[in-house]
Amino acid sequence: MFFKQLATKEASLSYLFGCGSLGKAVAVDVVAGDEDWFIEQARQQNVSITHVIETHVHADHYSGGRQLAEQVGAKYCLHSHAQVKFPFEVLNDGDVIEAGNVHIKVLHTPGHTLDSISLAVSDNRRSEEAWFLLTGDTLFVGSIGRPDLAGKEKEMAAMLYDTLHTKLLTYPDTTEIYPAHQAGSVCGAGISGKPVSTLGFEKRFNPMLKVTDRDEFIHALTTDIPPRPAEMDSIVEANITA
Numbered sequence: 747m748f749f750k751q752l753a754t755k756e757a758s759l760s761y762l763f764g765c766g767s768l769g770k771a772v773a774v775d776v777v778a779g780d781e782d783w784f785i786e787q788a789r790q791q792n793v794s795i796t797h798v799i800e801t802h803v804h805a806d807h808y809s810g811g812r813q814l815a816e817q818v819g820a821k822y823c824l825h826s827h828a829q830v831k832f833p834f835e836v837l838n839d840g841d842v843i844e845a846g847n848v849h850i851k852v853l854h855t856p857g858h859t860l861d862s863i864s865l866a867v868s869d870n871r872r873s874e875e876a877w878f879l880l881t882g883d884t885l886f887v888g889s890i891g892r893p894d895l896a897g898k899e900k901e902m903a904a905m906l907y908d909t910l911h912t913k914l915l916t917y918p919d920t921t922e923i924y925p926a927h928q929a930g931s932v933c934g935a936g937i938s939g940k941p942v943s944t945l946g947f948e949k950r951f952n953p954m955l956k957v958t959d960r961d962e963f964i965h966a967l968t969t970d971i972p973p974r975p976a977e978m979d980s981i982v983e984a985n986i987t988a
């Protein structure tokens with residue numbers, strides 16, 4: 747397996763990973779303007795990008811996902827709940843994408859948004875067990891996603907609690923997590939500047955994962971919410987429009 751993380755505009759983190767032996771790769775959360783970086787990395791690794799995946803429709807930056815998918819002839823993939831105005835490859839909970847020996851399982855992880863997904867990734871040549879999770883804006887290093895962008899923040903916060911406790915936190919403590927943002931992002935408060943962690947470390951030291959009472963969690967997450975991202979409405983409109 748090869749794996750690349752790209753720190754990009756708006757404190758976003760994008761990913762390109764896959765199987766060098768069989769020449770397949772997937773790109774995740776591509777930011778507009780970075781398409782050529784993915785193409786160049788794929789060329790260097792001698793792989794073709796078969797899927798371009800969004801962990802959700804982004805509200806803080808313009809996506810380059812659809813552009814990259816068109817340029818390389820890949821499938822552009824979103825969760826079925828994504829409210830976009832163009833056709834896309836529909837992902838649902840439990841779906842599996844194979845990129846050569848790399849196995850990617852889709853987990854529907856709503857809370858930050860309704861269409862949020864995480865990806866549980868394993869390298870079949872190492873183990874069937876997930877080696878890492880791409881957690882999108884659901885779980886950050888040191889923080890979690892904000893629940894208010896679509897309104898209904900209490901309902902969304904409850905969903906996020908259930909997502910974390912019934913889905914992500916069920917993976918082994920040694921599982922690595924790679925989020926869609928690092929420090930400086932408006933998508934969550936108190937995110938670390940370190941762009942990777944493990945589930946076990948986050949369970950012990952992520953303040954919101956230590957709140958195990960559901961009502962207390964909802965209250966804590968919906969109190970003192972930071973301002974909504976600047977230009978959020980126009981960015982979302984651009985990301986959902988054909």
Ligand SMILES: [Fe+2]
Nearest residue numbers: 804805883933
């Ligand atoms: Fe987000």
